[in-house]
Amino acid sequence: MQLFRRLAYLLNYRRHDRELAQELEFHREMGGRVESPLRLREDAREAWGWLWIDRLGQDLRYAARTLSRSPGFTLAAVAMLAIGIGVNIAAFGFFDIMVLRPLPVRDPETLLHFTRQSPERYASAMPYPEMAFFRDHSRTLEIFAQSPQKLSLEGEAKPRSANAVSENYFVELGASPLLGRLIEPSDASGPPVVVLSEALWRMHFGADAAIAGKTLRLNGKPSTVVGVVPATFSGVSLARPELWIASQQQPYFIDGTKILVDFSDTTQEVLGRLRPGMTPKIAEAELRALAAELRKQYPNDIWENETLPSKPGGYASSAMNGSQSGSGQRGPDKLLPVIMMITALVLLILIAACGNLGSLLLARGVARQREISIRVAVGAGSGRLLRQLFTESLVLAMLGAAAGLALGWAVLRYLLSITDSPSWMNPTPDWRVITFAAGAGFASAMLFGLSPAFQLARQRQRANFLRQALLCAQVAASCVLLIVAALLGRAMNHALTADPGFDYKHAITIDASLAAHGYAPAKAAAFLDTLRARILAVPGVASVGEATSLPLGNRNVVNGFDVDSHHVDMHANNIDPAFFETMKIPLLRGRNFKPGDTNAIIVSQSLAARAWPSVDPLGREIGHGDGKATVVGIAGNARATALEDPDAVEGYFLANAADQPGLSLVVRTAADPESVLPAIATIARGIDPQVFPTVQAMRTAFDVRMRGAEYSAATVAVLGATALLLACLGIVGLVSFAVTQRTREIGVRMALGAKQAHIIAIVLRQFSRPVLLGLVAGTAGAAALSQVLRRLLYGISNLDPEAYIGAVAIFLAAVLAGSLLPARKALRIDPVRALHHD
């Protein structure tokens, strides 16, 4: 009831106020004493509890007036905040897209993503028959799955990326076609059909509106195009397949594939939609029981005590962890440190901006001393004054946040477009991003506005300590950013010039993707033998080797195993004996593979040191059961699939008969690879007209990798430069303020004959301590923070002295130049005039 009356009062606020005024007027007429009717009216209003609205309105109006009276300051402050808040919003926006925002599919919150786990092993993908068993028997879930495939369009050299999906995939994800229809449950047994992506339909088929019903030859097999998937459909992966086929129709398109019945082919990314009323726990329990049941039939294929842990499936992040498998437990998430690193960097920019703005506000506060004294004199309490000053900061912060929202949106949109991200990734801020922007605005208002407001409201003349603390924070934050940028730059330079342990400059790779073409092992071996013989006959070719994971290629198999109770993750590669010679990876100890070697492993020196730091690695065993292998040799370190990660260690196995369809060739050339590339490409494509291998110089793959590193180094460099600029601007402001404040003192000293250098030293001395302190703090901070960066530094130490010294030197030079500029003003002070100052 009281609340209603209070609201009614607020709605009729003007009438109530008028009535009260009339009442007081009457009171006075009758002879009562009404000394200050305004004050009385305000007190009366306070009874209703709405006074804060009045005050807020007053404060806002006052703040708007103050800010609009100094547009230069306002503009600079808003721009500074927009940068500081904007980069945070861009980073949060990306986090939002990847982690917080559900994928644009039907009911994303009831989707689960399943992986395999047993006490000894883990895998992120499942064999088809296992998935099919769960799909047919689960009563808690609708199980569906996808697996990457490659299919060739008629007359095209390069196979197109395809997604083989279970027939209920589109139904479960609630996708609607752009044209025609999508794959439906009836396609499990019907005639072969294919669905096109919108991109392929536009680029390759000229957006043909009558495409549905036409026949398309895939891998030479006729199939009917039934529809087009819109680009706005995200699916549940970050890949962007151009074709979709039904999983069950794969044997039609790919001759000889056993994917539907073979347990060794783990390709299926398995998802499930919880049926109404079910929870992930119930579903996991059911799948565990089903796995145990299936193990009775297939004791070799389903693991002992196999469980199927689930993660939420309706988010971009759940689709991100690529395929992983290994023994033991899954290693720790590698994404988390990167997210933390980015968070720290963007926060540093915000801190630098706030520190800078705080100093500016303090300096401005001195100029406002008179105004504030007047306000105190007419009866403003310090609480009221504080609130008013803080409101001013809050208005600035909110303007900055709004500008930052626009800036963040633009930055994110730009980043998404240059990285060629899928079009369902929408950079437009949603309510989370907007809330974050408001929160960041408020937090920065606290950071830069609260302490200056306190100083001013209490009318303390000596804000010196605070000013120095703000400068110190600013210097530290910019320093960290500069050092990290320098580290990334050094790392790139190192990667470009240092020896990676294998020779990528004189190598060509041939990826025939024989498995995707349905080659059986024997047929694949024959193909590879023919190819190898023909290439070796080309002049300028020195040797040919084979590997399942190409150096600098996109395939990266990480196998985990346990040695003496500690876990080691190795980058595994199945190779032929000629691989080491071809890649120029030295064999340091032991022997190379011999044909027919089974259960032998050659480890990199780094792996040997990691797994057996105190004993001779040769002859040691890893793994268990069928996977058990004995160390026969030790090779040089060559992080061929994880160049940037100094912790990466390698293990090599001899490729066996079953590996043949998955093998690619590496060719070492004596001459410039580009000169023999055309000849080799012609040979590679001439063996089977159905197969169009990808042939490229390894140097090209290297350059592509470097471009990614360049982006991140450039981004951090821009952040660092921004912070440096902010710090310099802050210093210029502070020094020129100090000169103005000490004009008289300087005048006296000059009159007494002080030297110029001495005068400059006096002006700058007060800044040397906060700057030095900031530098020390910043260097320490960078050393701590760069710990997580180590794995991205291509082997450069995260304490690399050159990067640290270089960054600090650049910083000092810039800051010194920035401070000398206004300090020179001190030398032009006329002693006579200075003594008349004030």
Add this chain to the structure above:
Amino acid sequence: MPKIDMPSGALPLLILRVLRAGPLHGYAIAQRIHTLSSDVLKVEEGSLYPALQKLLLKGWATAEWGISETNRKVRFYRLTRDGRKQLEMEMSEYDRVHEAIQTILRTA
């Protein structure tokens, strides 16, 4: 006899009490309290009007426009049913407190 400042918290009780006889306007309330207390208690305008606002907020009184004895339009405050209840409650409470204080003063 010197005038005494209104003891804190007593003003709303007194206002409610003088309103029990019938609606009054603000000036009359002040006058009535002043006279009834034999000129001992003086009601300050600075506390009277905020107190009246509080009565309105709590719903113990309503205000309506009427004509004063001097033929001017003015707001009259009228006690509501809630106001009456509140008055009775506060009076009995006041009695209890008063009695307790008296007991202490007499016996201690």
